[in-house]
Amino acid sequence: MVVVPRRQFIRDKILTDRKSLALILNGLRAQGKVVVLTNGVYDLLHVGHVRCLEDARSRGDFLVVAVNSDASTERGKGKGHPVVPADERMEVVAGLGFVDYVTTFDEDTADKLIEQLKPSIYAKGTEYTIKTLPERDTLKKLDIKAIFVGDKKTHSSSKLVQKIKKRKFA
Numbered sequence: 001m002v003v004v005p006r007r008q009f010i011r012d013k014i015l016t017d018r019k020s021l022a023l024i025l026n027g028l029r030a031q032g033k034v035v036v037l038t039n040g041v042y043d044l045l046h047v048g049h050v051r052c053l054e055d056a057r058s059r060g061d062f063l064v065v066a067v068n069s070d071a072s073t074e075r076g077k078g079k080g081h082p083v084v085p086a087d088e089r090m091e092v093v094a095g096l097g098f099v100d101y102v103t104t105f106d107e108d109t110a111d112k113l114i115e116q117l118k119p120s121i122y123a124k125g126t127e128y129t130i131k132t133l134p135e136r137d138t139l140k141k142l143d144i145k146a147i148f149v150g151d152k153k154t155h156s157s158s159k160l161v162q163k164i165k166k167r168k169f170a
Contacts, residue, residue: 014044014095021103025064025117034060037119039110040090040158041068043082044151048125048155050096055149056123057098063070065093066113076108077158079117121145127153132148 015021025035031124042049042065056062067090071081082089087103092100097166105113114122114135122139126148139146 010091010094013099014090017104018045018113020107021101021119022084022117023117024101028062029118029120033062034120035062035064035117036060036121036123036147037064037068037110037114037117038115038123038125039068040125041073041076041082041106042093043076043084044157044160045089045092046155046157046160047168048150048153052123053093053096054098056147057100059123059147059149061122062118063098064101064103064119065099066110067093067102067104069104072106072108076142083157092094097154109134111135114138114142114144118142119144123147123149125150125153125156 013023028035030049036056036059038053040049054066055061067086068076070082070086073086081168084092090102090104093099103113110122111134115138122135124133124146128148130146133139133146136146138144
């Protein structure tokens with residue numbers, strides 16, 4: 001007899017109810033699984049994002065990606081951002097095979113998210129260091145390891161937008 005696993009749909013990976021997600025993650029950690037949390041805007045997903053997320057996933061058993069809400073993105077990046085709405089950004093990120101769960105957050109930093117989800121590891125891109133990481137105090141308080149993933153930051157959604165604006169299309 002052959003058992004065929006149920007196909008997981010992309011939207012099954014998206015959990016906006018952080019309390020439910022926290023319960024799932026508690027269960028995974030209780031089984032000895034390493035849960036990696038990362039966050040970002042992920043507007044106009046590009047190769048730099050993919051490299052960071054893939055590297056983050058390689059550091060644990062489950063990868064949770066938190067996507068900034070539209071409001072927090074606008075506060076952080078300015079008027080006109082994001083280009084793509086949060087629900088669509090979440091769905092695109094969830095479409096990556098190595099991403100296990102996707103959620104969203106409206107705060108300007110991930111401190112509250114970290115406190116609620118209590119990951120084993122918190123991953124951020126190489127443009128950060130432990131000294132520049134806004135969440136470093138929360139990580140220290142909860143004894144959560146910070147790692148810096150991906151390659152040197154040479155890609156950005158903002159640069160893509162600028163490049164598109166400069167192009168002359170027929």
